[in-house]
Amino acid sequence: MTGPVDSLPTVANNPHWLGYRCVVCDREYEPGYDGFVCADCGVDGILDVVYDYGAIAASGRVIDEDLGGLWRFAPLLPLRPAADHSAWTVGDTPVHEAGRLAAHLGLRTLFLKDDTCLPSASLKDRASAMAVARARQLDIHHLACASTGNAAASLAVLTARAGMTCTIFVPAAAPRAKLAQLVLHGATVVPVDGSYDQAFDLSLTEIFKHRWYSRNCAHNPLLVEGKKTAALEMASTLTGEFTGSDEDLPDAVLVPVGDGCIISSVCKAFRELHKVGVIGKVPRVIGIQAAGAAPLAKAWAAAGKSPGELSGREILAAVRPVEAETIADSIQVGIPRNRVKAWRNVASCGGAFLAVEDETIVEAIGMLARLAGIFAEPSGAAGLAGVTAALDQGLITKKEKIAALVTGHGLKDPGAGMAKGSIPVQ
Amino acid sequence: MTGPVDSLPTVANNPHWLGYRCVVCDREYEPGYDGFVCADCGVDGILDVVYDYGAIAASGRVIDEDLGGLWRFAPLLPLRPAADHSAWTVGDTPVHEAGRLAAHLGLRTLFLKDDTCLPSASLKDRASAMAVARARQLDIHHLACASTGNAAASLAVLTARAGMTCTIFVPAAAPRAKLAQLVLHGATVVPVDGSYDQAFDLSLTEIFKHRWYSRNCAHNPLLVEGKKTAALEMASTLTGEFTGSDEDLPDAVLVPVGDGCIISSVCKAFRELHKVGVIGKVPRVIGIQAAGAAPLAKAWAAAGKSPGELSGREILAAVRPVEAETIADSIQVGIPRNRVKAWRNVASCGGAFLAVEDETIVEAIGMLARLAGIFAEPSGAAGLAGVTAALDQGLITKKEKIAALVTGHGLKDPGAGMAKGSIPVQ
Helix, strand or coil: CECCHHHCCCEEECCCEEEEEECCCCCEECCCCCCCECCCCHHHCEEEEEECHHHHHHHCCCCCCCCCHHHHHHHHCCEEECCCCCCCCCCCCCEEEEHHHHHHHCCCEEEEEEHHHCCCCECCHHHHHHHHHHHHHHCCCEEEEECCCHHHHHHHHHHHHHCCEEEEEEECCCCHHHHHHHHHCCCEEEEECCCHHHHHHHHHHHHHHHCCEECCCCCCHHHHHHHHHHHHHHHHHHCCCCCCCCCCCCCEEEEECCCCHHHHHHHHHHHHHHHCCCCCCCCEEEEEEEHHHCHHHHHHHHCCCCHHHCCHHHHHHHCCCCCCCCCCHHHCCCCCCCHHHHHHHHHHCCCEEEEECHHHHHHHHHHHHHHHCCCECHHHHHHHHCHHHHHHCCCCCCCCEEEEEECEEHHHCCCCCHHHCCCCCC | CECCHHHCCCEEECCCEEEEEECCCCCEECCCCCCCECCCCHHHCEEEEEECHHHHHHHCCCCCCCCCHHHHHHHHCCEEECCCCCCCCCCCCCEEEEHHHHHHHCCCEEEEEEHHHCCCCECCHHHHHHHHHHHHHHCCCEEEEECCCHHHHHHHHHHHHHCCEEEEEEECCCCHHHHHHHHHCCCEEEEECCCHHHHHHHHHHHHHHHCCEECCCCCCHHHHHHHHHHHHHHHHHHCCCCCCCCCCCCCEEEEECCCCHHHHHHHHHHHHHHHCCCCCCCCEEEEEEEHHHCHHHHHHHHCCCCHHHCCHHHHHHHCCCCCCCCCCHHHCCCCCCCHHHHHHHHHHCCCEEEEECHHHHHHHHHHHHHHHCCCECHHHHHHHHCHHHHHHCCCCCCCCEEEEEECEEHHHCCCCCHHHCCCCCC
């Protein structure tokens, strides 16, 4: 239901939300802390949202039947809107069991979590929904981010639904067609004469100056909580809303990795469900990077047998910036801002990071389209693209239950998969 | 759940499905009739699916709680699959109350049924879902249609999910990017050296020759039944699944019109819900055509005060072919093949046909994006584009509850709405 901001339902804190903890130095903050990153560690000190898991377990519920979309999982989210609204009630996307695609890859079981059908056609809507709800709670009516892609489209769509406004900071070289779509939704687009990093830095300066709300996911820890709902939904779908057996839960989940936000959210979701006692195992979460933008996969390979033993500062030092170049623009990231959170989460669930070539990603687009009827953009197919490499490296086996997250629709970049499609002439 | 064809759940007839009736001569046929059109009237003799409404009313239910997506309305559909499957369980899309957009247009209440989030990003998935289910029932594994647009994409996606195959007949001038997407999904694309009409005719010849299943909606009457579920869902959403008051039902629904299939389905849905006694009124359904492709709107205006009194043959004679030219390619139709069914349905609910200029459609794309956060392709915005003309002509009033169907995603034609978007420079 769309209306002016003051008619939006109210939004309250989850009483079991304790606050934040810095992923580098472990310093803790109250829920009301508005600095986004750790006051001691600066931009590297990404915060993690912390809950009272004992209290949630004692409450006996992780599903809120009164709300729809991602808010069904309000007991494991920092916020709870008083009611649904088209500006923030997104989610409830399908999990497909892709039998023919599994057989083609030699797997026994393959699940695909299909987030291509969200309002702006990517998983990023889960983060934007959280941002809009938080802005409503704080009585802030203007949001901003630095992005040329899915985050920008998502913010433009959901602020339009909320009756809020937004500013998008983009590198001047961004494709004008993508920018025009943002303007169509009413966003103010600010071209920045420089790189994405410079656009990001300018966005932070302006956000603080104007007291806007930040929808920069690698900076605002609440947004990872929104993204967490993709995995919460997957687990819920495969266990009959946690009332049935958890034997259909995947043994491993493959997730595309750019800044490291989505993979952090997936690991956190399963670990939290396990902590509060509604699932009996935590899948290994495997991060797939494009070979041309694989700082995490490179550092992980170099870390030897015990990557989980690195401290936050050691992870910061181990993950070296690269010149990122890949067809999968949504994960074309030279230095993942959420690398510490991503690394720690992946290590804690027995996962790993891998890299795949662009040609493998293009092949995965074709396999998804032909054998599962899902049209994915390159980054959206990157998770699936990691299956063969993960098998080769012994990170998964053919008899296990494997899941992949499909994060964005192919209509966002329709040319990317087309090299495989030749048109027969009658 | 995707798997090989023989692992698809079985599909049965609705026991209350009586058969078909020709819209021109009223001749009746059994459910097993496989001629698609009337044996006496030929291609003009489109059939209408007929149910035993008394028996459905007596059964006391129009919702089947055991199935998902559009199959929740199986009691009002010709078929019922034994279980859900990703190849045919689509639907359950949101109805947004668009408060700011209503205020902008001077309306008190505006509902938007948002079918942009279906798997292939258009309402056509509802028809393809029915086609795939019927093919499964008939043990036919290959489907075909003539189309360059949404119907083709939809058929390619859902046959891929079913493990079936399909052939798409396209005019040779069709954009190659759109064709490549079909090939990516595994469709066989057959370019026809000629117009859409010639591609359509060739598709019928080949379908009969090879005993494929026809997914040509203006020809196969079961597909309109699938499309009917958009309006069934809208009514269900606005009445608490028919358990609450029906005071939120729209007084009028605006629907884009090309071949006349979707508008036929919308009228039929509301009339059937009324016949079986679960709603107390039938909205007036108003068909919106692009001014450059408006044979129905022109004939309706010329028909004077009693368009409802025309016989099937008189309607065939009254609706004259035009040279169709509009930005809204999905409704760029020179002679609507389903014109008799569309005309009769619209007349029976007190509706009308109207034409709007392309500029008005482009403005509607911008209004939807900016004030409701929905990105629509031109034909998808055409229903909303008719609001002002409908007000001017007294077909709706500002105090009434108005609904519009948004039928396809803007990412299918991202350039169309962009004329309105100018990018500010910092």
